[in-house]
Each structure stands twice: as structure tokens, then as C-alpha cells.
Amino acid sequence: MSHPWSGVFPAVTTKMSRSGDLDLPAMRESLERLIANGVSGAIVLPMLGENASLTLAEREAVIRTAAEVVDGRIPLLSGLAETTLGTAMANAQLYRSWGAQGLMVFPSLGYKSDPRETAQWYREIAAAAALPIMIYNNPIAYGVDVTPAVLEALADVPEIVCVKEETGDIRRVTDIYVALGDRFSVFCGVDDLIVESLSLGVTGWVSGMTNVWPKQCVALFELCRREEFARARDLYRMLTPSFHLDTHVKLVQYIKLAEHLVYGAPEWTRSPRLPLVGEERAFVIDTIEDAKARLAASDWA
Template sequence: MIDWTGVFPAVTTKMRQDGSVDIDATQAGVERLVSSGVSGLVMLPMLGENASLTDAERERVLRCAVEAVAGRVPVLSGLAAITTDDAAAKARSMKSWGAEGFMAFPSLGYRTDRRETVEWYRSLAAATNLPIMIYNNPIAYGVDVDPVALEQLAGIPEIVCIKEESGDVRRVTDIFNALGDRFVVFCGVDDQILESVALGASGWVSGMTNAWPTECVKLFDLCRQGRFEEARPLYRILTPAFHLDTSVKLVQYIKMAEHVACGAPEWTRAPRLPLVGDERSSVIATLEKTVEALAGLN
């Protein structure tokens, strides 16, 4: 049984410079997260380069995470596909590899309308008996699982949670007003976590937690306890780095944050390329300033 509260980082898949998957570094990252107090893990999110991996690589990554976690926290898997049949097949495979639930994307190949979106998630729920977190990111994927769609999914017990990343923090309140406590609401964008928890979100799927897990868990806990005066200074320090989570290059930026914070590999798989030039310098400057400010706060 998953306790749907706390920080569930969207975990990066570590790569070598040649683009091959680095299982040892991935397991080291998982251990660092769990040891820092996160409440769960989301393996194979888009931040984990899900769409760039083969099925064999996805299996290795998910199994290595389950092995490293050893039952200490739940392990969810990103579930991303183009067709309904492929998504259902992936769900069954990922369950056999150790996934305890899914963070399910809309179809990656087609912008479904509301009727099609509802049917998509109904079909995924029917594929296994594992719980599902809907990943709602209309900015990136052009599909909005709004309160009207959620009302049509409310009778499906496998659909438990929504990762809310519409970009409008008011949506948290709209969901509660429309559906009460039927769905657990997770914040899905790092630079809205304080606001989202203040409005009732009980969890956080976070990218930058990969870089600063202890600080992000502390921030979340302060917010959940209503200790906003204590949370604000930490939030203000982290927010410039959190803004990097909203870029199309969030994979490169967050891996660079891990590299700056703890020496983890920065490498990604093509077509993503390493940061260069002024962009690289600017991102590193933001991250190094964050490291310095955190040291001063501590």
C-alpha cells in the first residue's frame, strides 16, 4: 500500500559520456535519495529519459532501482507510450519488473481530446491492478486532465493521484472544489511547491530533489506542517534553481545540478546534447549560487 504523501523525486537515469546507461551511478543516486528521506521514487519519468531508452534498458533501470531501494519506499514507474495497446503492455511488463504503481502520461503521439483522454486512462487502469498517478502537463503535452475529465474518472479505483503541472496553481483548489478528496493532488512543478501545499497538495513529484534531496524534503516538511515563515527563506534560495525545472532542457539542467551538487554524471542521450557556451555558464552560475546560499543558510 502506497502512502501518497511526501516527496517523490522524478529520478534521473544516469548516463556515461557515450550515452550508455550507467547502472552503478543510477543506483548510487537512488541510495542518496532514499537515505535523505524521500517518501517514494518515480523511476523512468521523462526526466529519466524514458522515451530515449529501449525496453531492455527500461527493465534494467527499474530492476536496479527496486534492488537498491529494498522495500524502504515505494517505487513507481513512468508509463509513456503512443498507442493504448502498447501502454497496457508496458504496464504489465513494468509490474513484472517491480513497479508498485505508475505515473502515467497521456499518449505521446497524439493530442487526445477529453473523451479520448478519459478512455486512455480507463484503459491503463484496466491493464493492471496497480495504482496510477495521472501526469497532467498540458504545457508540454497539449492534453489537460481538467476537473471535468477527473469527474469522469472518479469511479475507477486504480486512479488515485494527479500530478498537477498545468502551470496554474489555482487548479489545486479547482480539483478539491469539484471532487473533494477523491484524488490525491501532487505538485508537479518545483517552483510552485510552497503554494501548492498551502492549497492542500499532499505530495511533490520533484526534479531538483535529485540535486538537493535533504533540503527539498525539509522544505516540503516545513510546508506540510504549516511552518511557512521557516519555509520561505529556503524556498527563496532554491527557487532560481527550481525555475530550471520548467525549461525544455530540464533534463540537462537537472543533471547539471546533480553534477554541481554531488558530482553525479551530467551526461544525457542524444538528441539531447551537453550544455555549452553562455548557456552552460549561466546555468552553472545559478547552481553554484544556490550551493553557496544553502551553505550560508545552514
Template structure:
């Protein structure tokens, strides 16, 4: 697997009754690949992983494997409570045909540094799949920083980190501590330009679900050093990218998909549909981006 490019964290499409819409999810994956993404990640936080039953997670991975059909790497999120369940899940997703894992910290407990290293070491030894560490200390209160990465450097299956601490200095700190031992991916939509400038090789993106071609172009412009053009596109998309950092990011990104190309925007409880005021505010931001992109293309 080439750990570079745009890897959208794919939303799991739901019907109005809260059940999974497999066909709409497959259509979304096909659209993303047709628009040039480098890989796809199903069952991320955006995919409402923690709200799904295990049989549903298996169905999502199986359906994704069918539609992706080897065109790009297929990763699965892995979000579990116990180490035992995490190890079992890694082996299960490998059997189902996932080609990599994006591994959350334990959802049951706020692990300290020693426990965090032990968690990832255990999951790293559970299967032959390459692992992307999902580092989101803002949401999960667990931080995999440069020192933890140094301690995990001997685990060959751990090859990448999705850096979502929100501290742009962290990227340089990682490279200074462990060199190029890991691929470093930006995990925050509204830090992608800055992150590529500091050397990240990829982007786990939420709003790519809505604007795959535009986000791929943005990443490529940054990667190629064309920051003058990149800034123009970034400034159009950044107000919408800010929605990716909200606690309501699942609802907001599904809303963006709905407004851009008509995808269903239902979510599963405990998430609820957006309150009217929140929906109006987010819709205005997204519609302005849609209009600005149309003006730019004209």
C-alpha cells in the first residue's frame, strides 16, 4: 500500500429508520474512487462505528470490498472497548478482506501513555494488516505523541499515524523524534494546507465525502508546492472544513453530501438530526461553498 494521497473517512449511509443503506454506501464509495481518492476508510468515527452492531460492521466491510474491487486500498476502522475484542476485530477484518486498519484507542477507558503503547502493541501483533493509529486526543482524551511512537517503532505492522491533535507543531515534533519511520497523515480538514507544507504524506478527510474531486485537487496542489492556487481553493472550502471539527461532524458532513449530490443524511441514535438553527447555519456555509466552486469553475 502506498501511504500517500487522500483517504476519505467514509460515512455509513442510513435510511430514515436508522438502518444501514448498503446500496447508498456502495454508491458513495464508487463516487469517491471515480473522483480520484487514493484509498478509502470505512467504519471511522464518521461511519458511526461505535453505534453499529458487529454484524452490521461486517456487512459494511463486505459491501465495501465488493464495490472497491481492488481499485484502491480498503481500510476499516477498529473501535473496541477491550484489548481482547480489539485483537479479535483485527483478525476478523483481515478475514473479511480489509487491507489495513485505522485503530482507535480503547473506547472504554482513558489509557495513560504506558497503557496506550500496550494497546497498540497488542493490536499490532494480532494480524498481518498494516495499521494507521487514529490519534484524536480532543475526542478520546488519549494522545499518541512522538514518545509513544518511538516506543512502538519496533511493531512492524504499525506504519502510519492519523494526526488529529489540532496542534500543527506536532507534525514536526514527530519527524524530529522518529524520522520517517511512519507515514504521517493529516486528520483535520482545516489544517491540510499547513500539514502538507510540514511534510505529511496523506490526508484522512471528512469533507472529501462531499467534494472528492476538489479535495484531491487541493491535496495535489499542496503536494506539488503550488500554494498560490491551493490557497484559493482552500479559502473556499475552509468554512465547510471547520464543520469537520465540530462534535456534530457526522451530521454536518452527511448534510454536505446531501446538498452536494443528494445522498441520504440520516444518522443513527444517539445522534439526532440537526436542530433547525444548526441545519440552517451549516446549510448556508455549505451552499456558499457550492456557489463559490461553481463561480470558480465558470
């Protein structure tokens, strides 16, 4: 299955009011801002988008709103995070009907499947979805690793076109290419490994902090794609302390607060997540304000 996926695909945060309701106008504004700054695609309802905290009706509202805003200008993917195969298959079809052009599929959230079970999970969702699929491989968070061997077992499934690589082990990028050549697109899924990953040949980046600095993240990606690594390193060093926020268990609160500080987006999350307070809040603010100052004093503002 051919697909146009390459470049920077922000994992879009789901904007909410202080009471925890969806803030669709803010969602529209953030998507327009991302597109205006050159992102190549967008992924709504990722883990960063609080997928598991939303009702099915709310997910429909997010996907339909995003599809209306995007209007074919860039590929629109939706995260698909479910516990049972039946629900995953049914919702894959719903998400397609609501406007998703592809899916970033999580492993089962309720069970740590073995390699055979993992391959079957993705195979059956792919058959039901009839959409191009990006495998979301984050064994640190979910305890399931889609290894090169699992990918080999899925190489005959045309709908599976891409893997978001988030093991944190930079060697995995090369291991995938050695085992499978260019069968799958490989996207970096860790903000503070993007330059390293691009040097090894990834073709895309699923990024959290692109919500905050889309212009700079797109520039960083393009510098690396052109192998201008000396310039890329300068920008990367300005952004890496804030990129580390993307790897923390509270990345949702951290990135939403960063968005609020940089362009005024609402920082609110849904319970059980709570607003940041005290030293933790001060740490995030200091990290973002330092990056803002460094960027302002550079050519990357």
C-alpha cells in the first residue's frame, strides 16, 4: 500500500478546558498553526492526546474536527489504543469513516502479548481497517516490543507501512533496516533521539515537542535530511533539554504547559492527570523559558 508518510508528524495534544471538556476551537487553532509551520502530517489521539481518557463520542469529535481543519493538506492519522481485538477492529473502521487517513496502532493495552500474539493483533487490525498503519512500538510504556522478527512476520501485510520506533535503543533503527531493508518506513518516536535517528536513515518523526516549536522542529528535521549536521547540532542543543520533557511519564502535562507558555494554548488535562505545581512546575517553566531565550538570541527564532 503506497503512502506519502515522511517528515515531521506531531503527536497532537487534545485541547481541553479547565473543567476537562474538549476545547475544539483551541484544537483547530493548534492544527492550523502546525500546518502553517510546515509539518508533513498530524496524528490525533496519540497517547499524548489522552486517547484512553476520552469517550468514543469525544474521539469522534476530535477526528472529525481535525479532518475538517486538515482538509487533505497533509495526511491525518489517528491513534488506535484498545484493550480487545474486537473493539480495535470496530473502532478502526469508525475512525476511517470519521476522516482518519491512517492509524497509529498501539499494542493491546490490557495484555502483554508475546511475539506471535503481537503479530496477530496487528495483522487482524490491518485487515479490518483497510487503512495504512503505523505500528506504535513503545515497550518501555506498554511492555510489548515489536522487534525486527515481529516485523518480518508482518512483512506480507500491505496495510502495515511504518513503525514508530520508541524503544530508546538507537541501535534498533539499523537493526530494522538490516533485517527488512526499506519494507517499512521507520519514524523516530523519541524527541531527544531525532538527530541520532536521522543520521541512521529514519524517514519521519512522531514528535511531541513539535506542538510547541513546529517551525524549529521542521527546520531541525530538514537540516538532518540534508545531512547538515553541524548546523543541526547547534539547534538540537538548544532544544534538547526541552525535548527531554517528551520522555517523562508526565509528558502530557509537561508539553501542554510548554504550549501554554509559548503560544497560549490551554494547559488543562483530564483527571487523573492534575496541573503541575511546586518545584515540578517551576522546572518545566525554567526549561521552556531557557529554550525561548536561546532561540530568541539565535537565527532560529
